[in-house]
Amino acid sequence: MPANFRSALQQFIREEAKPIEKYGHQPRLYALTKSIGKGMQYDDDVVFAAAWLHDPGVFGGHRPEDPAALTCWDHVHYACERVPGILSETQFPAEKIPTVLAVICEHQPHDEPTSIEATILRDADILEQLGAIGILRTVCKIRRDTRYATFTDAVQALRKSLDTLPGKIRLESTKRLAEPKIIALRNFLDAVESESAGALF
Structure with a gap:
């Protein structure tokens, strides 16, 4: 796997996160996953990608501006539509992309995570x-x-x-x-x- 896929994902979010304070959620979230998962066996590449790419649908320029449309906006569905293309552009392993999508789909508190990666990310998002x-x-x-x-x-x-x-x-x-x-x-x-x-x- 190219060593720069992580920096490419970070740069993408740095450019897209609006308002600007939304950028901080991603690095904090990933840091929490490292603390939570210390000593556990899991795919850190999957958790990293999901932590950095789970939320583009809440960024200005990605979500609807109309208040009525925003009330029924599904930011997770939006993320899952965008993430495969973003990961492919960074040369992230294609075989891991479905797992990243599954983790994103199960990261919210009301979800029932079905993998250790999703459980770690969901717990981290609760801490945030x-x-x-x-x-x-x-x-x-x-x-x-x-x-x-x-x-x-x-x-x-x-x-x-x-x-x-x-x-x-x-x-x-x-x-x-x-x-x-x-x-x-x-x-x-x-x-x-x-x-x-x-x-x-």
Whole structure:
């Protein structure tokens, strides 16, 4: 496999990720997969490709701009349509492309992963929705994302993450990594509750 396929994928996302802060999700996510999967046997090339290419459908210029169209937009389906061509251009092994697509299709919290690669990526994506990073990723969407018109919308989404996501984690290594993130998110939400005086808006 050419040594530069990873740098080619990174460069593609660097150019396409809009707004710019969306670029950080990919390198952070891959770093989390390395921490989660330490000592496990899995195909790191597949996880790398899926981590870097699972989200082009949420980038500006790729997703619909019309709010109505955006409400029914399937960013995973979009990614699976685009990813084979992107990987082929980087000379990623053709025989591994179906596995990358399967991992992308199973990376969301509501999915049921059927491989260790998908489980690792899904757990990593859950971690990205907790802790300080989860807070930043949610709050920066206020007034830019149709789901988050107000602070209240963002806080409700964060509360839902805290209530539902920890229980969806599969791997023991992820559960250990999640512990400080859960505490940080809980402390933040408690502080919002105590400081807002019922007037968050």
